[in-house]
Amino acid sequence: xxxxxxxxxxxxxxxxxxxxxxxxxxxxxxxxxxxxxxxxxxxxxxxxxxxxxxxxxxxxxxxxxxxxxxxxxxxxxxxxxxxxxxxxxxxxxxxxxxxxxxxxxxxxxxxxxxxxxxxxxxxxxxxxxxxxxxxxxxxxxxxxxxxxxxxxxxxxxxxxxxxxxxxxxxxxxxxxxxxxxxxxxxxxxxxxxxxxxxxxxxxxxxxxxxxxxxxxxxxxxxxxxxxxxxxxxxxxxxxxxxxxxxxxxxxxxxxxxxxxxxxxxxxxxxxxxxxxxxxxxxxxxxxxxxxxxxxxxxxxxxxxxxxxxxxxxxxxxxxxxxxxxxxxxxxxxxxxxxxxxxxxxxxxxxxxxxxxxxxx
Numbered sequence: 001x002x003x004x005x006x007x008x009x010x011x012x013x014x015x016x017x018x019x020x021x022x023x024x025x026x027x028x029x030x031x032x033x034x035x036x037x038x039x040x041x042x043x044x045x046x047x048x049x050x051x052x053x054x055x056x057x058x059x060x061x062x063x064x065x066x067x068x069x070x071x072x073x074x075x076x077x078x079x080x081x082x083x084x085x086x087x088x089x090x091x092x093x094x095x096x097x098x099x100x101x102x103x104x105x106x107x108x109x110x111x112x113x114x115x116x117x118x119x120x121x122x123x124x125x126x127x128x129x130x131x132x133x134x135x136x137x138x139x140x141x142x143x144x145x146x147x148x149x150x151x152x153x154x155x156x157x158x159x160x161x162x163x164x165x166x167x168x169x170x171x172x173x174x175x176x177x178x179x180x181x182x183x184x185x186x187x188x189x190x191x192x193x194x195x196x197x198x199x200x201x202x203x204x205x206x207x208x209x210x211x212x213x214x215x216x217x218x219x220x221x222x223x224x225x226x227x228x229x230x231x232x233x234x235x236x237x238x239x240x241x242x243x244x245x246x247x248x249x250x251x252x253x254x255x256x257x258x259x260x261x262x263x264x265x266x267x268x269x270x271x272x273x274x275x276x277x278x279x280x281x282x283x284x285x286x287x288x289x290x291x292x293x294x295x296x297x298x299x300x301x302x303x304x305x306x307x308x309x310x311x312x313x314x315x316x317x318x319x320x321x322x323x324x325x326x327x328x329x330x331x332x333x334x335x336x337x338x339x340x341x342x343x344x345x346x347x348x349x350x351x352x353x354x355x356x357x358x359x360x
Contacts, residue, residue: 002143004030004127006316007159009134009172011037011121013302014289014309015165019124020058021313025320029126030157032148034133034166038118042191042265043301044221044228045111046073046205048094049104051303059123066115068223073108073205076298078353082210082249086200098343099296099303108205110223129155134171137162137285144285161316161326162285165309168269168301170291177279184270184277187216187232188239193262194227199255207298209353213246217299220250226262232299235268269299274345278338281312283325288312292334294341297348307337 006022008015011033022029033039045068047055055062064071078090095104121128129150136147143158164172174181200206202222209217215233222228229250231243250256272278272293281287288294289305296304315330 001158002160003157004028004159006030006161006163007032007144007146007157008126008163008165010164010166010170010289010291011039011128011130012041012117012165012167012289012305013120014291014305014312015163016117016120016124017058017306017309018163018165018288018313019121019126021310022316023125025317027316029124030159031121031124031126031128032132032134032146033121033128033130035130037121037128037130038114039130040114040265041117042189042267043113044205044219044230045113045116045223046300046302047109047111048099048296048300048303049106049108050095050099050101051306052105052109053101053103054303054306055120059120062109062111062116063119066111066119068110068112070203070222071110072203073110073221074203075108075205076207077204078207078209080209080352082212082253086254096297096344096347098340098347112223134166137172137175139283139285160284161319163309163312163316164281164285164287164291165289165305165312166291168272168290168295170287172285173279173287173291176282176285176287180277180279184272186235186268186270188235188237189230189232189267189269190239190243191228191230191265192243193264194229194256194258195225195260195262196227196256196258198222198227198250198257208246208249213249214242218242218246220254227256227258232269239266273341276338276342276345278334278341280331280334281327283327284316284319286312286315286326286330294337296341296344297353304337304341308334311337 005027075093273295278293288308294304311333318329319326
């Protein structure tokens with residue numbers, strides 16, 4: 001006897017999108033989210049054209065309540081070096097060629113991730129348990145036992161299928177494939193929110209590549225009345241020192257004037273996607289989104305999260321009709337997305353902009 005047909009770990013884009021078709025199929029679905037919802041995830045919140053198309057086709061128009069201002073960015077302005085003047089920076093419009101599809105909308109839609117993710121999860125129709133932290137799993141003959149902590153107390157459920165959609169530091173992946181963790185390199189990302197002013201057009205996202213600011217990549221953008229500065233570097237480097245260097249550059253070159261530091265966040269990410277390390281799962285335990293290694297150049301993870309989350313759900317649905325393991329269906333479905341992700345990173349390498357390729 002199982003408690004749920006499917007348990008999904010993670011209430012981000014991959015998990016929410018996976019839940020929706022499963023619920024529509026009539027399955028009993030639980031989403032476990034370790035944080036209290038709605039929860040902020042360190043991320044620009046930008047939806048690339050393919051992500052906008054995906055969502056509008058399946059969910060309808062994106063509500064104004066989840067958007068920030070400006071609601072759209074034109075694209076990226078990229079500064080290869082410290083002395084690159086604003087008028088000579090590179091302008092990049094998306095999608096980049098390997099990710100292009102017919103009939104994609106123009107521009108980048110600007111969301112707040114806490115509101116957007118919560119909207120997606122709520123629209124899925126699944127049961128959601130927030131502050132429910134996945135800890136262990138064990139595969140039994142006809143089910144999977146999932147152990148978690150809910151509101152500080154032990155919590156166990158049995159399920160037929162498990163989808164790990166719990167991000168780049170996926171605990172599900174670490175439990176099922178501990179050997180993969182040894183081959184992954186990691187990098188640090190640090191973000192500060194400011195009130196203040198800057199001489200940069202809010203209709204663009206700004207990327208900076210000079211190693212004086214960061215070992216990997218820095219960026220700056222505006223959402224509502226918030227100025228956001230982000231620095232990413234190798235784990236061995238001091239992210240806060242590089243962040244300070246970047247801050248001084250923004251003050252001196254772009255007239256950043258901070259009146260108040262509103263918030264700060266930090267995360268660890270990995271280089272699975274740039275190195276073509278993909279981990280789809282085993283038998284009836286599937287991984288989607290960044291947990292599986294899907295991340296496009298510039299750290300764009302929402303689009304592949306949508307695509308692989310839906311694929312994982314469809315693999316479970318196909319499993320209901322035959323005797324194959326869900327991983328067999330999922331592996332076949334994901335081949336095209338793996339090749340597309342590889343091609344996108346190869347394109348970025350040739351352009352000198354695969355910023356998260358931190359080891360060879």
